[in-house]
Amino acid sequence: MHYKEAKGILSAGNGMNLYRGCTHGCIYCDARSVCYNMTHDFEDIEVKINALSLLENSLKNKRKKCMIGTGAMSDPYIQMETKLEYTRKSLELIERYGFGISIQTKSSRILRDLDLLKKINDKTKCVVQITMTTYDEELCKILEPNVSTTKERFEVLKIMKENKIPTVVWLSPILPFINDTEENLRGILNYCIEAGVYGIINFGIGLTLREGNREYFYEKLVKHFPGLKEKYHQKYGYAYVINSGNHEKLMKIFYEECRKHNILCDNHKIFQYLDEFEEKNRVEQLSLF
Numbered sequence: 214m215h216y217k218e219a220k221g222i223l224s225a226g227n228g229m230n231l232y233r234g235c236t237h238g239c240i241y242c243d244a245r246s247v248c249y250n251m252t253h254d255f256e257d258i259e260v261k262i263n264a265l266s267l268l269e270n271s272l273k274n275k276r277k278k279c280m281i282g283t284g285a286m287s288d289p290y291i292q293m294e295t296k297l298e299y300t301r302k303s304l305e306l307i308e309r310y311g312f313g314i315s316i317q318t319k320s321s322r323i324l325r326d327l328d329l330l331k332k333i334n335d336k337t338k339c340v341v342q343i344t345m346t347t348y349d350e351e352l353c354k355i356l357e358p359n360v361s362t363t364k365e366r367f368e369v370l371k372i373m374k375e376n377k378i379p380t381v382v383w384l385s386p387i388l389p390f391i392n393d394t395e396e397n398l399r400g401i402l403n404y405c406i407e408a409g410v411y412g413i414i415n416f417g418i419g420l421t422l423r424e425g426n427r428e429y430f431y432e433k434l435v436k437h438f439p440g441l442k443e444k445y446h447q448k449y450g451y452a453y454v455i456n457s458g459n460h461e462k463l464m465k466i467f468y469e470e471c472r473k474h475n476i477l478c479d480n481h482k483i484f485q486y487l488d489e490f491e492e493k494n495r496v497e498q499l500s501l502f
Contacts, residue, residue: 348400
């Protein structure tokens with residue numbers, strides 16, 4: 214871990230990353246890609262030491278309230294968050310200034326901040342996004358070794374439902390020859406159905422590989438799945454988009470189940486929903502007239 218002063222904290226689209234890098238160890242992680250110009254080891258987490266003051270200034274000076282997004286490039290609930298509490302303190306600021314939050318994680322540590330998520334959702338909108346890729350718990354521990362298991366994430370989804378906080382699941386990536394099976398897909402979908410998720414983001418049955426994350430992925434294949442690296446090379450070469458041979462079959466099941474259970478599965482509409490700010494008190498006041 215090391216500290217660095219940041220020039221800004223919110224992107225043009227109001228996205229926020231308090232940390233840079235990750236310690237979850239997911240074997241497929243796109244954030245390792247060279248194109249993101251990270252100048253330090255991925256596991257040597259960069260902490261933006263002035264992030265909270267930058268965030269408060271940004272929120273104070275915004276003319277319009279909006280949704281703040283976090284978790285796209287670095288999970289806000291990596292292990293060190295337990296001590297540093299940057300994510301919790303940022304949620305306190307977001308709640309205080311009346312903004313919404315769209316937060317993405319693979320960790321049940323988010324339950325620590327349930328009180329703040331509820332407060333934000335009471336005022337505006339809080340959407341909790343959980344990534345789920347692997348129904349089999351033992352396989353999950355290989356693919357995503359230092360993070361909450363899929364079952365633990367399912368429990369998070371259920372708790373959010375109990376507290377009327379909307380949820381979105383990222384069902385991505387799905388790895389060819391590893392978890393691109395009907396059993397895996399239906400297991401995750403059943404979790405989503407039981408937890409009453411609002412929507413499921415799915416970019417297809419497969420993954421993307423480019424310089425940086427490709428090398429790490431293949432290194433882990435050699436360690437955990439002997440012979441599979443060669444199989445990938447033979448079928449995909451150095452392609453960026455790696456589509457499963459089961460793509461069409463599994464996507465048909467995906468769409469059928471989502472429509473059957475009224476789960477939104479249009480990525481464009483889900484992203485629109487994540488960006489839409491709602492001021493609930495204002496809506497309630499208007500409804501009185």
